[in-house]
Amino acid sequence: MQVKKMIQHVRQYQVPLQKYMAMMDLQERNERLFYKLLIDHVEELLPVVYTPTVGEACQKYGSIFMRPQGLYISLKEKGKIREVLRNWPEKNIQVIVVTDGERILGLGDLGCQGMGIPVGKLSLYTALGGVRPSACLPITIDVGTNNEKLLNDELYIGLKQRRATGQEYAELMHEFMTAVKQTYGEKVLIQFEDFANHNAFDLLEKYRSTHLVFNDDIQGTASVVLAGLVAALKLVGGNLADHRFLFLGAGEAGTGIAELIALETSKQTNAPLEEVRKNIWLVDSKGLIVSSRKDSLQHFKKPWAHEHEPVKNLLDAINQIKPTVLIGTSGQGRTFTKEVIEAMAAINKRPIILSLSNPTSQSECTAEEAYKWSQGRAIFASGSPFPPVEYEGKVFVPGQANNAYIFPGFGLGLIMSGTIRVHDDLLLAASEALAAQVTQENFDKGLIFPPFTNIRKISAHIAANVAAKAYELGLATRLPQPKDLVKFAESCMYTPAYRTYR
Structure with a gap:
């Protein structure tokens, strides 16, 4: 009854910030009810909190x-x-x-x-x-x-x-x-x-x-995006090694995602990292990152400086590099213009377009723009939520590459196994677990991420996969290893319930 009452209370506010304040107020007043409400209405309340x-x-x-x-x-x-x-x-x-x-x-x-x-x-x-x-x-x-x-x-x-x-x-x-x-x-x-x-x-x-450290902007984002790309391959075909990636934005998120894609590709093909990186290109505020700029680059951009003549803007970079995947991590809104998306659609039958910058005002393009300008052919996901789009009689549901898919399950996996260090393979394990949760029904709607309604189940699978990898690498200290890690993950999870008193 309290959940019913509270959700009505939150819904009566029109302004998102007022909803946020109502939720924060509830968290202070009745923590269990706050979590029960958030879990039961996760898709509606996640963008609020x-x-x-x-x-x-x-x-x-x-x-x-x-x-x-x-x-x-x-x-x-x-x-x-x-x-x-x-x-x-x-x-x-x-x-x-x-x-x-x-x-x-x-x-x-x-x-x-x-x-x-x-x-x-x-x-x-x-x-x-x-x-x-x-x-x-x-x-x-x-x-x-x-x-x-x-x-x-x-x-x-x-x-x-x-x-x-x-x-x-x-x-x-x-x-x-x-x-x-x-x-x-x-x-x-x-x-x-x-x-x-x-x-x-x-x-x-x-x-x-x-220390046991994790940077969500660098590693969490990378893990979520990699999962989306692995899932998207089921729609476009080929392996990661068959695709070319172009990023707009070469900060924490951009270079973090690029590095994790390179790691996973190198693992799949046994090719050296230096070789694999050549399929991944980044554009920053000064244009395409190329080897002639190497001396002036920050250290985290240097691995991505490849042989190529300088290119000033994103559109020219697309036409010259011919990427199959375009990823926006620039923090600059409306940078994927009509020309940019049309260029991607001209090169690819199903262009993969991810506009990941948050919040919504900073997104490189909207879901509607991505679907319309690509004649409904784009496979699209964004960092902030967008409503479904109808185009020529078909409804497209945009996926959300939200770090909330990864970090809660990832953290649970580390905690339940008593892991003492974060290894890159644990991030790959989290990505693989998330990609495996995308069903055929999701693919049919054009989704490359599973819906948030089952997020606790998804988190348990991610936690189990991360823990399994930690045991395999000898980083876990909780021994002996539990037989069924998914069941163990579920048993470790906090559930908001009132205690029963006689």
């Missing part, structure tokens, strides 16, 4: 702030981070999602107001992956903000100073990483979220060999 609404919530976080959620660690607490962590009432933490708010979705530097992201992500860890809410800890590291508007806003909740960088920043992060391991042990999963490019790659590189 996460993208795209969470983006607007972060922009206005100061003005809608009622009571703090999560743990704030500021520059002023340098030298005392361990004490701050000890203040958190729960002692048995399994997952931490941490941000410094520098690159929130496609919205840029929102400083301390980025807290909406770790809070939102962790509610999905519980609802979709069954991790106990008390075992989740959202953290925002406040090192200031370079956002002038926030610095001048009296309702801004963070430090009113420019961002700390360089050594000061590195020392604070190192103290934080050390304190987390001392406080919560070797097996706590630390998920980096919405850090700026330079920091994201450095942090992942620096701590992947000493």
Whole structure:
């Protein structure tokens, strides 16, 4: 009855941000009911508690702030981070999602107001992956903000100073990483979220060999997109090695996806990584990434600088490279123009077009544009949700390449097997498990991802596959290995139910 009553209450609001506030209010007041509601109405409420609404919530976080959620660690607490962590009432933490708010979705530097992201992500860890809410800890590291508007806003909740960088920043992060391991042990999963490019790659590189770390923007996105591509091959035929990939955007998401595609292709064909990478091209703000630009490139772009004359824009790149797959990770809305999609449709019978930037306003193109401009031939998926599209009497259901498919199940797999490090093969295992969940019925609608209604079942399969790979690689510490990993995953999942009292 409470679920019925609450869903009606949430539906009466027309404005998504009001729905978000009603849901956050419920989470504070009655956690079990919040999760029960979210699980029972996952397709309707996911866009409310996460993208795209969470983006607007972060922009206005100061003005809608009622009571703090999560743990704030500021520059002023340098030298005392361990004490701050000890203040958190729960002692048995399994997952931490941490941000410094520098690159929130496609919205840029929102400083301390980025807290909406770790809070939102962790509610999905519980609802979709069954991790106990008390075992989740959202953290925002406040090192200031370079956002002038926030610095001048009296309702801004963070430090009113420019961002700390360089050594000061590195020392604070190192103290934080050390304190987390001392406080919560070797097996706590630390998920980096919405850090700026330079920091994201450095942090992942620096701590992947000493901590259980995962960057959702680099690795989670890559795993979801790879799953979508593996599923899409059933519609277009061929193997990954037979396709050519062109990216618009060469930041965390773009290079992360490219690297995982290369890893999987190399695994399938036994060809060296350098060889496989030649089928994958990236366009950044200065044009196609080619070898003549190598000296001026950031280190994470260098592997993608191939031999080719310079090409200034995306359309020319498509006409010269002739890709079968076009992937947008640019954070720039409306960059897949009519000419771009028509060029893809002219080269390919079924062009695969993924416009992955969030929130909806930053999407490279809409579902309707992709289907119309390709005469209904495109296989399309996006980062934010789009409604079904009718074109010439046929209804197309756009897939959503949402990280929420992967990270909750991935995290559950790590936790239930007691894994101590994240290996790239675990990401491939998660992708394979997700792609295997797409049914013929989904394909018939043009979907390359399964619907979210079964997400807990999907998460259990992903968790089982990830755990199996962790046992195989000797990274799992929970011994002996359970016989049926899917059943074990389901038995580990938190289910919101009221206890019965006599």
